[in-house]
Structure formats: structure tokens, C-alpha cells
């Protein structure tokens with residue numbers, strides 16, 4: 496179809512970055528409802544370089560923080576570095592530990608960085624798009640929702656610059672939807688608000704998040 500040749504994103508397996516074997520079996524994720532966007536909330540300058548070694552070290556650091564919070568392994572399904580490397584976390588069909596009360600039916604995608612204070616790189620956003628369209632079966636058309644948009648979350652995650660990105664992405668999708676549905680313009684606002692309030696999964700804790708430790712990993 497004359498598409499541009501696409502460079503495959505570099506995907507780093509758990510074994511390659513040195514993630515732990517889970518202390519407990521992960522529960523099943525359940526039917527996919529939506530994707531959740533996070534940031535690590537640590538400045539990208541903390542990563543220590545652009546090599547796969549440096550970024551893998553940072554992955555192990557992130558995982559250590561999650562282990563210290565009582566998770567059985569890193570809580571996200573994907574972590575994306577500023578250079579666009581994609582690090583795998585939990586298996587896609589297993590439940591993550593990334594947004595308390597909404598882990599069932601969601602996939603957690605985290606960008607390395609503090610997007611309250613820095614802007615995401617083009618490479619990271621391209622990798623994010625690739626994760627959504629190519630690495631998550633059944634995700635086509637499902638919303639990507641910021642962590643802090645979920646009920647009950649006291650967090651700035653994924654940071655204002657990623658929230659801006661989400662708003663633009665959603666506007667783009669709305670624009671496309673409008674073009675293909677002349678006459679339905681009046682329902683756009685409703686559609687938008689229903690997309691935003693979509694995370695409505697009943698609050699229930701996972702074994703690894705109880706009793707009161709937040710499983711919103713940042």
C-alpha cells in the first residue's frame with residue numbers, strides 16, 4: 496500500500512533488562528477495557544545514559560521501588576525510554592499493578608521521565624504509538640487514559656505534558672470521527688466525556704496492593 500518503511504522499535508525483554516521472576520503468580524488481566532498512561536516521575540537525567548545497559552539499570556531501579564512497595568514484580572506492562580526503547584514488564588494477559596482499583600482490564604504503559612517538568616521526546620511518543628498499534632492485541636480503538644483521570648487517584652501522573660499529548664491525541668481522533676460522521680457533531684462533547692469517564696471498573700484491590708499500599712506506581 497505504499498507505506499513508508501518503518502523501523503521496528505527496539506523491544507527489550509524482561510530477561511534482557513534483568514527483571515525478577517515474580518514472587519507470586521500474576522492474576523489474569525481480564526478483558527481489555529482501556530490503556531493507562533503513566534510516567535515514572537523521575538527526571539530522565541536520572542537514567543544515566545542512552546545505552547540499553549543504562550536504561551536497563553534504570554528499569555531494575557524502578558522495579559526495586561515496586562518490590563519495596565510489595566508488588567511481586569514491576570507493575571507496568573510496558574516502559575518506554577526517552578530514546579524510544581520499549582521495555583517489557585508484565586505479560587499482557589496478566590494483571591498489572593499500576594492504577595489502584597483499575598488494574599483489571601487495563602494495560603499500563605509508562606514513559607521514563609517527569610512530565611510535570613519535562614516534555615516527552617518524539618522518539619518516546621513514536622514508541623508509545625507503536626505499542627498501542629502493534630504490541631497490544633485488541634487495543635485498536637481503545638482509549639488511552641491518563642493515570643490521574645481514574646477515580647480515586649491522588650497523583651499528577653502522567654504529568655501535564657503527557658496530559659496535553661493525550662488531549663491532542665483525543666482531539667485528533669475526535670476530528671477524524673467528526674469527518675466520518677457528518678451530522679453527529681452535537682454528540683461530540685458527550686462522546687468525549689464518556690470516553691473520559693470510561694474507567695469505571697469497580698474498586699477492588701489486588702492481593703499485592705492490599706491492605707492500603709497504593710498500587711499506583713507513579
Ligand SMILES: [Zn+2]
Pocket residue numbers: 532533534593642650652653711712713
Ligand atoms: Zn501512574
